[in-house]
Structure formats: structure tokens, C-alpha cells
Amino acid sequence: MSEHHPIEDELTAYIDGELSELDLQRVKAAIAADPKLAALEALLRSTITAVEALPSPQPSQALRRAVLNGLDAPASFRERLQQWFRPSRLMPAVGLAAVAALVAVIAQQGRQAGPLHEAEEEQLYVAQNLDVLEDLELAGLESAEDLEVIAQLDSLEATP
Amino acid sequence: MKVLPAEDQDARLMERVGGGDKAAFATLFDRHQASVVRFAWRFVGSQGRAEELAQEIFLKLYRSAKSYRPSAKFKTFLFRVATNHCLNEVRRGDYQRMEPSKEEQHDTSEAVGQRPDDALEGKQLEAAVGKALHGMSERERAAFSMCRFEGMAYREIADALDASEAAVKSLIHRATLQVVKQVEVLRAGLSATGSEA
Numbered sequence: 001m002s003e004h005h006p007i008e009d010e011l012t013a014y015i016d017g018e019l020s021e022l023d024l025q026r027v028k029a030a031i032a033a034d035p036k037l038a039a040l041e042a043l044l045r046s047t048i049t050a051v052e053a054l055p056s057p058q059p060s061q062a063l064r065r066a067v068l069n070g071l072d073a074p075a076s077f078r079e080r081l082q083q084w085f086r087p088s089r090l091m092p093a094v095g096l097a098a099v100a101a102l103v104a105v106i107a108q109q110g111r112q113a114g115p116l117h118e119a120e121e122e123q124l125y126v127a128q129n130l131d132v133l134e135d136l137e138l139a140g141l142e143s144a145e146d147l148e149v150i151a152q153l154d155s156l157e158a159t160p
Numbered sequence: 161m162k163v164l165p166a167e168d169q170d171a172r173l174m175e176r177v178g179g180g181d182k183a184a185f186a187t188l189f190d191r192h193q194a195s196v197v198r199f200a201w202r203f204v205g206s207q208g209r210a211e212e213l214a215q216e217i218f219l220k221l222y223r224s225a226k227s228y229r230p231s232a233k234f235k236t237f238l239f240r241v242a243t244n245h246c247l248n249e250v251r252r253g254d255y256q257r258m259e260p261s262k263e264e265q266h267d268t269s270e271a272v273g274q275r276p277d278d279a280l281e282g283k284q285l286e287a288a289v290g291k292a293l294h295g296m297s298e299r300e301r302a303a304f305s306m307c308r309f310e311g312m313a314y315r316e317i318a319d320a321l322d323a324s325e326a327a328v329k330s331l332i333h334r335a336t337l338q339v340v341k342q343v344e345v346l347r348a349g350l351s352a353t354g355s356e357a
Contacts (some may be wrong), residue, residue, distance in 0.1 A: 001206065012333040018314045047340045050285055052308050056198040063197070063211045067189060067218045071182060 170234035177225040202305040203246045238319040288342040304335035
């Protein structure tokens with residue numbers, strides 16, 4: 001079995017142009033010095049080029065109709081349940097308490113350490129903009145309670 | 161907090177969708193439906209299922225538009241929604257990635273090359289990629305698809321997957337190696353067939 005060269009793990013990022021200048025030069029030098037590494041780089045590069053040129057399916061007209069016609073349709077039971085368990089509905093009190101606690105902690109630290117550090121200011125900003133939590137919910141990052149409900153959705157849906 | 165890039169018109173459209181503007185949603189849909197279907201297709205291996213997932217993703221996007229905050233590039237946001245939806249559906253067991261059936265393997269003869277040999281290679285390459293995708297972890301598959309078929313940068317993929325750039329680099333490298341391995345298996349098979357003939 002051939003020995004694993006530590007630079008091998010950098011080759012795909014090298015081909016994708018995702019390395020820093022320093023790492024780029026390091027990988028280039030390693031490839032120039034090692035024919036096996038150069039062969040692997042060439043193989044990865046040719047495969048990536050071919051894969052990226054593969055054609056993909058075109059969406060059907062039926063999809064457009066289904067989506068645009070579905071805009072006014074009521075959400076499914078599952079979606080309605082998820083809406084109900086949104087953090088903004090379920091935990092307003094928890095949210096307010098968290099803000100109050102955060103402000104208190106930061107104010108206390110401010111008294112002890114003088115001007116707020118940048119990270120703390122950032123935390124305050126987050127506290128003032130708790131509605132971004134809804135983005136997290138939209139992206140599927142639910143609260144612990146939500147996760148439990150979602151885990152039980154199948155059985156809830158099956159219940160008449 | 162990130163500032164909305166001036167050129168991200170999609171984010172502005174999404175804000176209009178939040179105000180109930182269906183025409184703005186139709187514009188967003190037309191711009192991104194091909195990407196979402198392509199991503200879902202690579203994820204589940206079937207165009208019919210990919211379109212079902214795409215439909216659910218866009219409807220979810222529409223119904224949640226009021227809570228949208230333009231703190232990230234819209235495409236990254238969209239792919240975060242799409243990735244989570246596909247992952248959740250696959251984990252629920254409703255969708256398992258299928259190897260494409262012969263009927264669903266797309267005719268690549270025009271896109272890949274004009275000579276019969278080139279066309280054959282394109283179809284077989286598609287089959288090799290399908291097998292590799294089938295063997296990948298869900299996160300490898302998502303990262304690989306966003307990188308190779310959507311041209312997204314590692315930073316954007318990291319945002320979409322809620323991962324570090326280092327993790328994305330590793331996911332994409334491992335996934336690419338799996339494709340290389342399948343292509344090598346394909347080539348070895350072709351050589352053996354050729355020498356038998």
C-alpha cells in the first residue's frame with residue numbers, strides 16, 4: 001500500500017483555487033518534487049473537469065405549475081405544527097429572560113472591566129436581534145422542544 | 161452582522177415575497193428552480209423525487225419569507241434550506257438515494273461529445289458519479305453537489321452546511337476521491353472488456 005502524502009488532502013482544494021497563497025506555494029512545490037503527487041493531481045483535475053461538464057435534468061413545466069398553484073394552499077398538518085412550535089411563539093418568555101440575563105451579565109462585566117469588548121458588543125447586538133432565530137428555525141435548527149415534536153411527527157400525523 | 165451585498169437582488173426580491181409579492185416569488189423561482197432540482201436530483205438520484213423535494217423547498221421558502229433576514233447571500237440561504245430539507249427527508253426515511261434507473265440516466269450524447277466513443281464515456285461517467293454519490297455520506301454528497309454542480313465556494317458551502325471551511329474542504333476532497341475511485345473502476349472494467357473482445 002502506498003504511503004499517504006500529507007499534501008494529498010490539499011490537492012482538491014488546490015485545484016478548486018481554495019488555498020491561501022502560502023498553502024498554494026507549498027502544494028505547488030510538493031507537486032513539482034513528487035511525480036506520484038503530480039499524477040494524482042492530474043487525475044483529480046481531469047475527473048473534476050469531466051464531472052463538472054456532465055449535463056443535468058431540466059425542471060419540468062409541471063413543477064412550476066405545482067409550486068405557483070400551491071402558494072395559496074393551506075400548509076400541511078406537519079408544517080402547521082412546525083409553525084406552532086416556532087421559537088418566536090413557544091419561547092417569548094424564555095427569549096426575554098435570556099436578553100435580560102445577557103444584558104445583566106454584560107453590564108456587570110462592563111462595570112468590572114471598563115469598555116465593552118468587541119465580542120461582547122456583538123453578543124448584545126445578537127440579543128437585540130433575536131428575530132434572526134427565525135432564520136435558524138427556517139434552516140431546520142430547532143429548539144430542543146421542536147426537535148422532540150418533529151421526531152414524533154409521524155405518530156402525531158397517524159393519530160386521527 | 162453581515163451586510164447585504166448591493167448586488168444581491170435576490171435578497172431584495174425575497175423581502176418583497178415576505179410582503180406577499182407573488183410575482184417576486186415567481187422571479188426567484190424561475191432563477192433558482194434548476195439549481196434546486198439539480199441539487200435534489202444529485203441528492204436522491206431520481207428526477208421525479210427531486211421535483212417533489214424542490215416543490216416542498218420552494219413552498220417552505222414562500223411560507224417562511226416573512227421571517228427572512230438578508231444577513232447572508234440569498235443563494236447560500238436557499239441552499240441551507242434545501243440541504244436541511246433534503247437531509248431531514250432522507251433521515252425520515254421517505255427518500256433514500258437511489259442509483260438512477262436506465263430510464264432516468266440522462267442522454268448525454270449531445271452535451272459530452274459528438275463522437276460515439278465520447279458519448280459512451282459520458283453515460284458511463286454519469287453512472288460512475290451516481291455510484292459514488294450513492295456511497296457518500298449525506299454531508300459529503302451535499303458539499304460535493306454544491307461545489308461541483310452549483311459552483312459554490314467553500315465559504316458559501318460552509319455557511320449552507322453550518323460547518324467550518326476546513327470541514328468542507330475535507331468533505332469535498334473525500335467525495336472527489338470516491339468519484340475518482342469509481343471512474344478508475346469503470347476504466348478498469350472497460351479495459352478488461354476491450355481486451356476480451
